Structures are given as C-alpha cells and as structure tokens.
Amino acid sequence: MKIKRVMKLLKPYRFRFFLMLLFAVISVVATLLTPILIGEGVDQLVGPGAVKFARLRQIMIVIAVVVLISALAQWLMSLTINYITYNVVRNMRSQAFAHLQKLPLGYVDDHPAGDIISRLTTDIDQFSDGMLMGFTQFFTGILTIIGTILFMLSIHPQITLVVLVLTPLSFFVAGFIARRTYSLFKQQAEARGEMTGMVQEMVGNQGLVKVFNREVELEERFGEINERLNTTSVRATFFSSLVNPSTRFINGLVSTGVCIYGAFVCLSGGITIGALASFMNYAYQYTKPFNEISGVITELQNALACGGRVFDFLETEIITEGPELKKMDAVRGAVAFKEVAFSYDKAKPFIEHMNINTKPGERVALVGPTGCGKSTLINLLMRFYEIDSGAITVDETDIRTYTRGSLREHFGMVLQETWLKRGTVAENIAYGKPSATLAEIQEAAKSAHAHNFIMRLEKGYDTVISENGGNLSAGQKQLLCIARVFLVRPPMLILDEATSSIDTRTELMVQDALKLLMTGRSSFVVAHRLSTIKEADKILVMRDGKIIESGKHEELLAKNGFYAQLYASQFAQS
Missing domain, CATH: 3.40.50.300 (P-loop containing nucleotide triphosphate hydrolases)
Known part of the structure; x- marks a missing residue:
C-alpha cells in the first residue's frame, strides 16, 4: 500500500523518473565496461613478446571515454532525482497542509499539535531522504548485480557459480535484520512526534508552568520521553548497523572463493591473467552493491515508518462537500435546533433531543456551569462538529445543505481564547x-x-x-x-466570553458597542458573568447537555430555579 502511494506521488514526474532510470542504466553499463577493458589491457602487458603499446593506447583512450560517460550519467541522474525528490516533498507538504485544513476539529482536538507538526515536517524529510534519495542506490545496485553476473558468465561460468552459491547468504542476513528494524524505526518516529508535541506545548505555556512550579515534573516527563526515544533510536541504529558488516563478511567469503578457484583455473590455462583480473574486478563490483543496498534497506525502513505516519494522516477521513451543496445567500437569522443529538464519545450520550427556536435578530444567551454544553452548541452551529441526528436550520433550511465556507461567512465569532x-x-x-x-x-x-x-x-x-x-x-x-x-x-454573531480579558471601564464601552452591533442581528452570547446578559431577549440555562430553563432575566429570577441560584451565587455579597 505504501509503495502504491509513493508511485502515485511520482506519477506527475514519470518522464523525469524514466529519464533518471535511463541515466542509471548508462552509468552502470559504462562502469561495467571498464573492467573488461582493463583485463584486455593487462593481457597486452603479459605473455611472450613485446608489450603491444599501440593496442594499449587505444584501450586507455576507450577507458577514459567510458569513465567520462559514466561520470556524466551519474551527475545527470543526481540532478534528476534531486529535482523529483524536492518537488515530491513540496507536494506532500502542500497536500498534508491542505488536508489539515479540511480535517474536522475533532481530529485536531484528539491529537497533540506537536505530533501533527512532526508528521508535516520531520517525517516528510525522513521519508524523502530515505525513500527517494536511496532509490537510486537501490536501482543502480540491482542493475550492477545483474550486469556483473552477465559479464562474469561470459568470462567463465564455473567461477561464476562460486559467486552465485554464496550470494543468498547476503539476502538472508539483510532481510532478517530489516524485518526487525522497521518496528523500531516506527517507534522512534512516534517517540519523536511525542517529544515535539510536548516541547511545542510547553514553549507556548511557559508562564503557566512557572506559576505552578511544574518545572521539575516536566523535566522528568521530558526525560522519560527522551530516554524512550534514545532507547529506540539506539536499538534501531544498532540492528540496522549489523547489516553492513554482516554482508561485508559474506562478500569477503565470495572474494576469497573467487581468488582461490580462479587461480587454479588460470594455472590450468582455463582463462588468461587479464580475464582473471577482469573477473576479480567484477566480483568486487558484484559484492559492493550488497553493502550499499543493505544501507539503503535501513534507510528505506526508516522512510517507510515515517512515510506511513504521513500517509495515515493523509488517509484520515474528511467530510467532503458534494457539488449539490449551495451557498448561503442573504439570511434573516432564524436559527433552530430540532431534535439534535450529539456526543464526543458515542458510548456516552451528551446532547439528546435538543430543541431551540430563535427569531431573526433575537439576542440569545447561553448560561450554565462549565462543561454543560454551551460551547458545544456553538461548535455544532458552526459545523466544527457534525451532529449525530436531528437537524440545525437557518431560516428553515438545514445548514448541511450549505457549504461550510458560505455558512461561516454569515457568522462573526469572538471567542474567549484569542x-x-x-x-x-x-x-x-x-x-x-x-x-x-x-x-x-x-x-x-x-x-x-x-x-x-x-x-x-x-x-x-x-x-x-x-x-x-x-x-x-x-x-x-x-x-x-x-x-x-x-x-x-456579519448578519449573525457568536460571542463566547468576548470581554473576559478586558478591564471593567473598557468592557462597559465595548459592551455598548456590541449592543449596537447586535441590533438587528441574530446573536448567541455565551456568558459566565450573568450581569452581561441581563438585556438578552432569551436566556437558555444549560446543565449536563440539556436546557433546563428558558426565558428573560426577570422571568428566570421569578422562577427561583437554577438560574436564580447561579445569579445569587455571583451577587451574594451585594
């Protein structure tokens, strides 16, 4: 699945991608031609008779041209893969950030901000470095292995069998270790995201941390996360670092076998000294990619782990808007909740059978203790969260028939949190x-x-x-x-403790200005200080997700119910 996602990202650059593969093929072929030319050159230096300088000069010129072609192809390949890599990273970040804008607030509320930031920055960097930059080494390594086998077979099939018999050991060792490093790299990425989240959270709230003297506890918590990250990183690095020396050991066995067996074949006249020199060169080039590929596999494990976190983020379900939705035009502002039900945790019902009717231009106040559901109603009205059942209407039209953007354009919000x-x-x-x-x-x-x-x-x-x-x-x-x-x-207003941080004198002036602004506009005012909503046209008193009282200020006081108790508790001394 992850490879399919990678190929989808590469699709817009398929021409450059195939161009990069072409340069890789040219580079590998040119590199593999060099040993056969060197072997032929050696044959011009040994044996009976004089050294054949004319032929040797021709071979040296051809070698120089081949090496130049190989270097040029490698340079062009690097340019191409760098272009692809940086554009894919740019597109991934753009796609991830655009996806973030479409995610429901519930996702942002349920995931630490630092972890989301880590996915959009560090994880994408790790993915690009390991997956795309390492791909060229992996591809050229495979081509080199195939090419060297063909050239070795053309020189001496029996010696080639010595190489091929020992080859599976490298694959077994590399695969065995790689399977165990993926989970470790995944744990490393998760711990890094947790650390980023904590640091981001603490940097933004240093004042609060110092006020409550939580420095020591936070240092201990950071130390625990840091130690976990250290442990997983060391283990991942340790196991991944075993691949290279293990494959080098096996490759040493291959070279030793080729030297011993090839020497006997050469002494018996089976091949020339130059051919043996070429074969030894090919044997080295054959084993070298295994070392490189083993390192690439480690990077790929890290890249897949980090890429998996990014793809999981991109695959998070979003609520799409179909073409049938319309834009909200001019509104009168009659808002209604009809049998609305909603809960953050589906196993714990919160709001059930909620019914509210407001008239155009009416000023509605929501009051009640913390956690009673005041802000939740606002979030549902703005479609930050979607209701479980029922309907919310504006001018008798279900707000789910409007695009979210056009709905929110008709509301002005001032929140307690600026x-x-x-x-x-x-x-x-x-x-x-x-x-x-x-x-x-x-x-x-x-x-x-x-x-x-x-x-x-x-x-x-x-x-x-x-x-x-x-x-x-x-x-x-x-x-x-x-x-x-x-x-x-806007035609409708939402004020959630809009003047909570303003001094008393300024608050009185702002309240007067807000009264003027609310005139003729449907307004929802969330308030803890009941003195600020005395003139509301309707006060809805909430507790535990339910509206338990409704009416104007004087009417609710006369009922001597929950609202009267709240009001008395705030003005008991007066």
Whole structure:
C-alpha cells in the first residue's frame, strides 16, 4: 500500500523518473565496461613478446571515454532525482497542509499539535531522504548485480557459480535484520512526534508552568520521553548497523572463493591473467552493491515508518462537500435546533433531543456551569462538529445543505481564547476582510475601542505583532479580535466570553458597542458573568447537555430555579 502511494506521488514526474532510470542504466553499463577493458589491457602487458603499446593506447583512450560517460550519467541522474525528490516533498507538504485544513476539529482536538507538526515536517524529510534519495542506490545496485553476473558468465561460468552459491547468504542476513528494524524505526518516529508535541506545548505555556512550579515534573516527563526515544533510536541504529558488516563478511567469503578457484583455473590455462583480473574486478563490483543496498534497506525502513505516519494522516477521513451543496445567500437569522443529538464519545450520550427556536435578530444567551454544553452548541452551529441526528436550520433550511465556507461567512465569532497571526495590526484586524481599506480598519478599531492603544504602539496600525500577539496584553488581543467582527459586520454573531480579558471601564464601552452591533442581528452570547446578559431577549440555562430553563432575566429570577441560584451565587455579597 505504501509503495502504491509513493508511485502515485511520482506519477506527475514519470518522464523525469524514466529519464533518471535511463541515466542509471548508462552509468552502470559504462562502469561495467571498464573492467573488461582493463583485463584486455593487462593481457597486452603479459605473455611472450613485446608489450603491444599501440593496442594499449587505444584501450586507455576507450577507458577514459567510458569513465567520462559514466561520470556524466551519474551527475545527470543526481540532478534528476534531486529535482523529483524536492518537488515530491513540496507536494506532500502542500497536500498534508491542505488536508489539515479540511480535517474536522475533532481530529485536531484528539491529537497533540506537536505530533501533527512532526508528521508535516520531520517525517516528510525522513521519508524523502530515505525513500527517494536511496532509490537510486537501490536501482543502480540491482542493475550492477545483474550486469556483473552477465559479464562474469561470459568470462567463465564455473567461477561464476562460486559467486552465485554464496550470494543468498547476503539476502538472508539483510532481510532478517530489516524485518526487525522497521518496528523500531516506527517507534522512534512516534517517540519523536511525542517529544515535539510536548516541547511545542510547553514553549507556548511557559508562564503557566512557572506559576505552578511544574518545572521539575516536566523535566522528568521530558526525560522519560527522551530516554524512550534514545532507547529506540539506539536499538534501531544498532540492528540496522549489523547489516553492513554482516554482508561485508559474506562478500569477503565470495572474494576469497573467487581468488582461490580462479587461480587454479588460470594455472590450468582455463582463462588468461587479464580475464582473471577482469573477473576479480567484477566480483568486487558484484559484492559492493550488497553493502550499499543493505544501507539503503535501513534507510528505506526508516522512510517507510515515517512515510506511513504521513500517509495515515493523509488517509484520515474528511467530510467532503458534494457539488449539490449551495451557498448561503442573504439570511434573516432564524436559527433552530430540532431534535439534535450529539456526543464526543458515542458510548456516552451528551446532547439528546435538543430543541431551540430563535427569531431573526433575537439576542440569545447561553448560561450554565462549565462543561454543560454551551460551547458545544456553538461548535455544532458552526459545523466544527457534525451532529449525530436531528437537524440545525437557518431560516428553515438545514445548514448541511450549505457549504461550510458560505455558512461561516454569515457568522462573526469572538471567542474567549484569542488568536492573532504574525503580521501588522492592520492585517490582523482585516483577517476576515483582506480587501478592507485602512479607513475601514480604523473605523472598526474605534468601534471596538482599540484605536487608542493601537496609536500608542511604535508604528500604529503598521506595528508588527509576534505570533499569537505575544507582545500585547490579553485585553489588547481581545480588542483586536472584536475589531475583526466590527469590520466584517456579519448578519449573525457568536460571542463566547468576548470581554473576559478586558478591564471593567473598557468592557462597559465595548459592551455598548456590541449592543449596537447586535441590533438587528441574530446573536448567541455565551456568558459566565450573568450581569452581561441581563438585556438578552432569551436566556437558555444549560446543565449536563440539556436546557433546563428558558426565558428573560426577570422571568428566570421569578422562577427561583437554577438560574436564580447561579445569579445569587455571583451577587451574594451585594
């Protein structure tokens, strides 16, 4: 299966691939012609009579031409395989990254980020180095073995049998060790991915690590992973390194057998000294590829292990969108959940028989304890996860009939967890509308009350912020995320603790701006601070994946139920 995937990757470069094979054949043939010419030259130097200088000069010229042709063919072969290799690696990375964009969020949530990064970087590098770069050695080695056998048979079949009888030992040894190295290289790749994941996780959260004094525990955990990687790497390298000396030992036996038997044949007049010299040269060239191939096999085992991880990633099922799906046009914003069921673990039901009806332009608040399902409803509405049964509709149309892109274009989201890319402040605000003018960006920033702090930055809107806004405060990052929504002004809004990191004074101003933005737009507001959703048109109170209460703020307080308890717990001191 993996070889089929490799051949599929090579398909766009099949012409260059066959050209590379042609250069390999030319190089091998030219290399194998040299010993027969050398043997003929030796025969011109020994035996009765004078040395035949004229013929010797001709042979030396032919040898020089053949060697030049062999060198040129090898150079062209290397150029071709390098071109193929780097383009295949580029295509694999592009394909893997494009696949990542189509994967459901569930996959990203279930796999460490570092492991995914390792598959897209290190594993692809290991695959290209071992599989494609080693392929030329493997192919030329096989050609050399076949060619040398033919040339040796043409010189003396009986001596050739000595070589062939001992040959299977090399295959047996190489195959025996190779079968045991694959699993070790696979474990090595997995441990390397786990280490990358941990390092990536820790680098991004060093502040939290130091606050809770977890340095020692993390060092121990890293040490355990590092030791496991060390153990598997040493074992894989040890077993793979046995191949070369083992095959060299067997090849030494082959050369010894040829020397002894060939000497007796030569003394009996069966072959000339020059022919024996040629045969010895061929015997050496015959055994040399076994050493190279043994090394290539080791690289191929590592490449297949790493390539298998990449192919497993590429074969991860994605939810494709058929041509029958339509784009969402202008909407009124009536959202409904109809008998919706969903669970992250199918063995543990979470949301069942969920029914929600909202009117166009209605402001709906979702409240409840942590883990009750508020964010899950948002993820289902945005189709980050697919429902198990039931239907979610916008204006009475099932959202599964729309393309995901067009559905999400009609929602503006501000999450509690901010995200900024490396780039200028203006580029980050215009992330959802790259064509926006500077005036539009500034207007959005003013609406989000971010303009003042932006102008205090070194270069204002042209200030370059680091990855994930590392040189900004949490509140400033959240204001920029809010400004994004003000710039796009979508027909529907989702606010998940949108002002949680902003100071109280700024929060009041942003809340006023958000109220203005939500006017006439269907809005879903996830809130823990109940004071921020008093004016909501409808409050849905959730617990354990179920809506247990529904109504306006005053109505829910009058019921003296779960919402009233939550509200009282937040304002008990008042």
